[in-house]
Amino acid sequence: MRLKHVIMIFAIALIPGISAGAELTVAVSQIPSAHSESESTRCLNYGAGLDIGWDWTPLKLDINKYLALKLKTGLLGTYSVIQSAYREKAALPMSDRRNESVITLAGVIKPTIQIWKFSPYIMLGAGPDWSTAEGVDVGYLYGAGVDFEISDDISIGFSTRQFERSGTFYRYRTLGMTITF
Numbered sequence: 001m002r003l004k005h006v007i008m009i010f011a012i013a014l015i016p017g018i019s020a021g022a023e024l025t026v027a028v029s030q031i032p033s034a035h036s037e038s039e040s041t042r043c044l045n046y047g048a049g050l051d052i053g054w055d056w057t058p059l060k061l062d063i064n065k066y067l068a069l070k071l072k073t074g075l076l077g078t079y080s081v082i083q084s085a086y087r088e089k090a091a092l093p094m095s096d097r098r099n100e101s102v103i104t105l106a107g108v109i110k111p112t113i114q115i116w117k118f119s120p121y122i123m124l125g126a127g128p129d130w131s132t133a134e135g136v137d138v139g140y141l142y143g144a145g146v147d148f149e150i151s152d153d154i155s156i157g158f159s160t161r162q163f164e165r166s167g168t169f170y171r172y173r174t175l176g177m178t179i180t181f
Helices: 002-019
Strands: 023-031 042-064 067-086 096-115 118-131 135-149 154-165 168-180
Touching: 023 067, 042 096, 042 168, 067 118, 067 168, 096 135, 118 154, 135 168
Parallel strands: none
Antiparallel strands: 023 042, 023 168, 042 067, 067 096, 096 118, 118 135, 135 154, 154 168
C-alpha cells in the first residue's frame, strides 16, 4: 500500500516538469575518426549524424535572477552515417571502404547550471543502438555542452559526447537548436 502512495506522489511531482518546460532539439553532428589504430581489421573514418532530442525539467532551483540549477531528463535519438575501412590484417593500410549506418536511442540526464543566458551541462545516458556493421547492442554515452538562449523559447548549443558499445565507440561534435514549449 505504501509503495502505491510513493509512486503517486512521485508521478504528481513530475507532471509539471513534463508538461512545462519541454524542449525539442534538432542538431547535426560531425563524427571524427574514431580508432584507426585499433587491433581489429575495421577502423572508422569520418562521419555525420542527425540528432533529435526531447528533454523536460522535472527539477529546477532558481537561486536568483541570473543563476539556476536544473536537472533535465529526456530521450536522444541519433542517426549516423560513418565511412569505415576494412583491412586484411590490423597492420596493413586501409583497403576496402564501406558506409555504415548507426541508429541510437538513449535515455539521458543533464545536470545543468543556468548562468544568465548560458547553460553549461554534463550529459549521461544509456540505451540500445543498431549498426549495419555490428548489429544490435546496448551502450552508454557521456559528454558535456553549453546552450545559449537567443530568446525565451529558442536557444542554440554545442556539445561533445562519446557513445560506447561493446568493441566500438563513436565521438560526436554537435551543433543544435532547441525550442522550448
